Amino acid sequence: MKKKVTIKQIARELDVSVSTVSKALRDSKEISAETREKVQAFARLLNYRPNNIAISLKNRKTRNIGVIIPEIVHHFFTTVISGIEREANKAGYNVIVCLSDESFDKEVINMETLANGSIDGFILSLSKETQSRKDFHHLLEAVDQGMPLVMFDRVSDEIPGDKVVIDDVEGAGHAVNYLLDSGCERIALLTTVDYVSVGKLRTEGYIRALQAAGKAVSDALIVKIEDIDNCEQQIAELFDAEKFDAVFAVNELFAVTAMKVAQRRGLKIPEDISFMGFTDGMLSQYAFPTLTTVDQHGLEMGEKAAQLLIRRLENDDLDDESFVTEIISTSIKERESTRTFS
Amino acid sequence: MKKKVTIKQIARELDVSVSTVSKALRDSKEISAETREKVQAFARLLNYRPNNIAISLKNRKTRNIGVIIPEIVHHFFTTVISGIEREANKAGYNVIVCLSDESFDKEVINMETLANGSIDGFILSLSKETQSRKDFHHLLEAVDQGMPLVMFDRVSDEIPGDKVVIDDVEGAGHAVNYLLDSGCERIALLTTVDYVSVGKLRTEGYIRALQAAGKAVSDALIVKIEDIDNCEQQIAELFDAEKFDAVFAVNELFAVTAMKVAQRRGLKIPEDISFMGFTDGMLSQYAFPTLTTVDQHGLEMGEKAAQLLIRRLENDDLDDESFVTEIISTSIKERESTRTFS
Numbered sequence: 001m002k003k004k005v006t007i008k009q010i011a012r013e014l015d016v017s018v019s020t021v022s023k024a025l026r027d028s029k030e031i032s033a034e035t036r037e038k039v040q041a042f043a044r045l046l047n048y049r050p051n052n053i054a055i056s057l058k059n060r061k062t063r064n065i066g067v068i069i070p071e072i073v074h075h076f077f078t079t080v081i082s083g084i085e086r087e088a089n090k091a092g093y094n095v096i097v098c099l100s101d102e103s104f105d106k107e108v109i110n111m112e113t114l115a116n117g118s119i120d121g122f123i124l125s126l127s128k129e130t131q132s133r134k135d136f137h138h139l140l141e142a143v144d145q146g147m148p149l150v151m152f153d154r155v156s157d158e159i160p161g162d163k164v165v166i167d168d169v170e171g172a173g174h175a176v177n178y179l180l181d182s183g184c185e186r187i188a189l190l191t192t193v194d195y196v197s198v199g200k201l202r203t204e205g206y207i208r209a210l211q212a213a214g215k216a217v218s219d220a221l222i223v224k225i226e227d228i229d230n231c232e233q234q235i236a237e238l239f240d241a242e243k244f245d246a247v248f249a250v251n252e253l254f255a256v257t258a259m260k261v262a263q264r265r266g267l268k269i270p271e272d273i274s275f276m277g278f279t280d281g282m283l284s285q286y287a288f289p290t291l292t293t294v295d296q297h298g299l300e301m302g303e304k305a306a307q308l309l310i311r312r313l314e315n316d317d318l319d320d321e322s323f324v325t326e327i328i329s330t331s332i333k334e335r336e337s338t339r340t341f342s
Numbered sequence: 343m344k345k346k347v348t349i350k351q352i353a354r355e356l357d358v359s360v361s362t363v364s365k366a367l368r369d370s371k372e373i374s375a376e377t378r379e380k381v382q383a384f385a386r387l388l389n390y391r392p393n394n395i396a397i398s399l400k401n402r403k404t405r406n407i408g409v410i411i412p413e414i415v416h417h418f419f420t421t422v423i424s425g426i427e428r429e430a431n432k433a434g435y436n437v438i439v440c441l442s443d444e445s446f447d448k449e450v451i452n453m454e455t456l457a458n459g460s461i462d463g464f465i466l467s468l469s470k471e472t473q474s475r476k477d478f479h480h481l482l483e484a485v486d487q488g489m490p491l492v493m494f495d496r497v498s499d500e501i502p503g504d505k506v507v508i509d510d511v512e513g514a515g516h517a518v519n520y521l522l523d524s525g526c527e528r529i530a531l532l533t534t535v536d537y538v539s540v541g542k543l544r545t546e547g548y549i550r551a552l553q554a555a556g557k558a559v560s561d562a563l564i565v566k567i568e569d570i571d572n573c574e575q576q577i578a579e580l581f582d583a584e585k586f587d588a589v590f591a592v593n594e595l596f597a598v599t600a601m602k603v604a605q606r607r608g609l610k611i612p613e614d615i616s617f618m619g620f621t622d623g624m625l626s627q628y629a630f631p632t633l634t635t636v637d638q639h640g641l642e643m644g645e646k647a648a649q650l651l652i653r654r655l656e657n658d659d660l661d662d663e664s665f666v667t668e669i670i671s672t673s674i675k676e677r678e679s680t681r682t683f684s
Binding site: 006064073078096101110253256287 | 348350351405406414415420423427431434436437438439440441443448451452455456460595598599601602605624625628629630
């Protein structure tokens with residue numbers, strides 16, 4: 001039986017990266033002429049059939065929507081999928097999910113898998129590595145060929161298309177103001193490394209809200225966590241080094257871990273210290289005490305992304321000027337980890 | 343642009359079920375001749391193209407593996423996906439995921455979506471509704487046409503194929519013995535309704551282990567939870583009605599919820615009451631106290647399922663007699679919610 005050749009196999013055989021093969025096949029000037037020729041000759045030899053999105057789009061409607069998400073560990077992405085499913089199913093579309101695993105290469109491979117005639121359009125949230133590299137050639141090509149693409153949460157202005165985001169700066173600001181209003185004085189921040197766009201924006205919101213309230217911003221109270229496995233350790237070090245009466249975390253995993261660190265030290269929540277997370281997921285709901293959190297409304301985000309994509313799929317005449325960026329508002333979900341106030 | 347017609351649309355137009363359309367198109371004798379004719383005539387009118395798995399299999403290898411899982415709320419399924427991804431990627435395959443949402447109709451529609459030339463083979467865990475109906479015609483047809491199918495966790499003997507399961511009876515028995523060995527006397531069971539195969543088997547394991555230890559089995563201590571939203575209420579009622587010093591739950595969601603109910607009543611874990619879950623997921627790891635649990639080794643289960651599927655994809659000459667059922671052994675992951683003993 002004849003096997004289909006993939007970009008990954010070509011990359012492995014020639015000992016170059018997936019990205020190099022992907023760009024060389026598209027004759028990108030970023031790749032040296034020599035490498036381009038080598039890759040293209042090898043691809044011809046193997047009868048590699050590049051995606052031809054335009055042809056597949058003309059020939060049929062699959063009624064399938066492809067979704068590429070970075071991971072399914074964070075509950076946020078699973079709620080977005082539920083929202084997409086709900087809206088897509090209502091309109092008679094099915095949903096196919098691929099995971100990029102936060103890897104640029106896997107994102108490129110996922111595009112190859114799905115754009116090969118399996119789907120009518122995409123919904124995607126960028127992988128960390130794609131954000132850090134700022135290499136969007138695989139997405140730009142799909143868009144160029146007329147494949148509709150809606151991005152959510154982790155988006156880039158360099159890619160034309162409909163987008164669904166929350167106002168991360170504002171959401172983080174609300175969280176900080178809520179903690180201040182409940183009487184907290186020193187708020188520590190648990191955030192991600194800077195190249196993750198949402199972490200950076202939430203950090204900005206935290207800083208701005210403190211400044212607006214006339215509070216000092218202390219670098220010592222800001223912990224940037226890169227490796228989730230090392231998260232408890234880093235948080236414990238913060239508790240050793242600093243005094244504070246509130247913790248704001250840019251995701252629920254960091255928040256719940258921080259609550260555990262505090263409880264192990266005999267601190268009472270929320271009497272001694274308050275906790276606020278971001279994303280209303282399973283961990284927040286099932287934590288003890290339950291976690292007050294900035295609700296990103298992932299379900300609504302998924303529904304909106306699906307609506308935007310379906311609108312484009314069912315109206316061939318929509319042009320690029322009709323691209324919209326929908327901003328979903330956040331709200332604070334009050335639970336047991338923060339003090340009540342009137 | 344010509345739109346593809348789907349089973350769901352035909353069902354909606356004719357006001358019959360997805361299952362009826364699916365069976366009528368396959369000329370199943372379960373459907374009346376009149377309905378079969380009506381459905382088939384309508385499908386012809388709309389130019390419905392039924393799946394022809396055999397043809398798509400002969401023509402190409404996609405190097406894609408389709409995975410259909412009931413839901414992504416339980417961390418178990420997400421770890422299985424990680425295992426499948428890991429093993430598939432290693433062998434040069436990509437993974438496409440669809441969710442059945444515990445619905446029979448969506449499972450049928452997912453099969454239609456994926457089997458239409460997008461994938462080389464399937465990995466699947468049955469939806470609750472499919473288990474309760476015992477209607478497997480959509481899967482049997484795929485198998486008949488030569489589409490390799492590997493089932494995991496929620497499987498059925500009525501479907502020929504490779505299977506990966508854990509010994510749920512044994513796993514539950516280990517959990518009960520562990521609790522007894524640590525000095526617990528009366529163990530309550532939080533389980534699912536009987537038609538969910540794994541819940542039923544784990545209940546059986548609980549009963550057998552108690553009997554083997556010469557302990558009484560009390561129906562009053564066994565709570566069958568159907569609706570997850572009502573779970574906390576049902577557990578609170580158990581605490582009101584009965585006295586016990588340990589809780590064994592067939593999933594981590596029930597276990598973590600039960601811990602919360604106990605903590606709200608001022609009970610100390612594990613001094614006053616011990617808790618044991620099933621599945622080693624995020625909730626178990628991040629709970630406070632952390633939850634002792636029966637580790638199902640979801641990652642290993644996913645890896646094994648992918649290996650079995652790839653073995654079949656790459657060896658065309660394997661016959662039905664080579665079908666295997668792999669049993670993954672469980673182990674107890676000791677954490678803070680149970681008493682230590684030597």
